[in-house]
Amino acid sequence: VRATSDPPNRLVSGPARTGSIRAHNLALLLRTVAEAADPPSRAALSTATGLTRASVSSLVDTLVAGGLLVETGVPTRSGVGRPSTGLALDASGPAGLGLELNVDHASALIVDLSGAVRAQKTEYGAGSSGRLASLARDMASTAREQGLALAGAALAVPGLIDSGSGDVLIAPNLGTRSALGARGFADLVVGIGAATALPADRISVENEATLAARAERRAAGPAGPRSFLQISGEVGIGGGLVLDGQIYQGRHGWSGELGHVTVRPGGRPCGCGSDGCLEQYAGQQAILRTAGHADDRAATIAERARAGEPSMLTALAEAGEALGIALAGALNLLDLDAVVLGGLHAELAPWLAGPIESQLRRRLITARFALPAITPSALGGNASVLGAAWSVLDRVIDDPLAYLRDGRTD
Numbered sequence: 001v002r003a004t005s006d007p008p009n010r011l012v013s014g015p016a017r018t019g020s021i022r023a024h025n026l027a028l029l030l031r032t033v034a035e036a037a038d039p040p041s042r043a044a045l046s047t048a049t050g051l052t053r054a055s056v057s058s059l060v061d062t063l064v065a066g067g068l069l070v071e072t073g074v075p076t077r078s079g080v081g082r083p084s085t086g087l088a089l090d091a092s093g094p095a096g097l098g099l100e101l102n103v104d105h106a107s108a109l110i111v112d113l114s115g116a117v118r119a120q121k122t123e124y125g126a127g128s129s130g131r132l133a134s135l136a137r138d139m140a141s142t143a144r145e146q147g148l149a150l151a152g153a154a155l156a157v158p159g160l161i162d163s164g165s166g167d168v169l170i171a172p173n174l175g176t177r178s179a180l181g182a183r184g185f186a187d188l189v190v191g192i193g194a195a196t197a198l199p200a201d202r203i204s205v206e207n208e209a210t211l212a213a214r215a216e217r218r219a220a221g222p223a224g225p226r227s228f229l230q231i232s233g234e235v236g237i238g239g240g241l242v243l244d245g246q247i248y249q250g251r252h253g254w255s256g257e258l259g260h261v262t263v264r265p266g267g268r269p270c271g272c273g274s275d276g277c278l279e280q281y282a283g284q285q286a287i288l289r290t291a292g293h294a295d296d297r298a299a300t301i302a303e304r305a306r307a308g309e310p311s312m313l314t315a316l317a318e319a320g321e322a323l324g325i326a327l328a329g330a331l332n333l334l335d336l337d338a339v340v341l342g343g344l345h346a347e348l349a350p351w352l353a354g355p356i357e358s359q360l361r362r363r364l365i366t367a368r369f370a371l372p373a374i375t376p377s378a379l380g381g382n383a384s385v386l387g388a389a390w391s392v393l394d395r396v397i398d399d400p401l402a403y404l405r406d407g408r409t410d
Ligand SMILES: [Zn+2]
Pocket: 259, 260, 270, 271, 272, 273, 274, 275, 277
């Protein structure tokens, strides 16, 4: 399993060593095309990157030949002279396989380099970890049928991952249901490798909230918030942090454990060993328990709230207040543009946003000058698995030379 930390931004980090200049410039061109609003011409790429036109042409030829870029054939707005064609990421090039294992479901999807979702499958129910390898096998054969080469796979899990080894250290909410320990995850990765014919170093395991933040950053595009906290609410509450457009994972890959921020010292005991943690007030099970429906399903929370059930409205007000207290701490510390409510909390935003804002107005010292936007995620339950597929493609875009050298699997 490969290390999973977001690589430092190759485009702005220090001067390239002589041997890596070609790798650096290939990545620079590919990232520039990936982030352009319209397919840029070679001339526009030369202007945008500062590379000579001759260098751009030679590097672009390499990327086209390698199946990473494609000529769109649509003349760009370059005025008079020879009509130039635009360049776009090649939808028939490498594809990313995203996988997600959560408490009550397992998901898999394939995203091509242009960003299109080419196939998706989700299975619900406990014990779905056993189904993950078969989902991966289905997706790998679908990719083959569509003529796509998988560049890698990434698995999203609600747990703490060691960013060096890729080992899952703790996944408390999975552990109680599916008895998956660190050993179980290692076996799962072996199973995914066997199902997809991908070598172990192209399968990563990452925290689901961090991956959800990656998907959110991409979905929001260049006009979206530069710095935000993505909340990924299920049974537990994860947080993914994007600072100045970059995923921030922390020293070990453990940042964003919002669910274990104390909101009531001496309060309800938590599975982590502490007490009064946010997830004991605003997590899925906590909300259901507070409302007197401990054995109900997550889907019924919004249903009951819409029906105006008083105990559910009270539970959601308490959840929103607890979220607001935890978020005020994070926002006082980090000065972010926005908080994105994802997972379960996206659907519950109509009931949570009010109490969150009222806590922020009280506790966030800068609230009177600029209240950060509190917005529901538009990605629904797909954010983590989409982010997983994107993490594979981001690695190709960040280091196309490595992909061209040894990334072809067909
Ligand atoms: Zn806790």
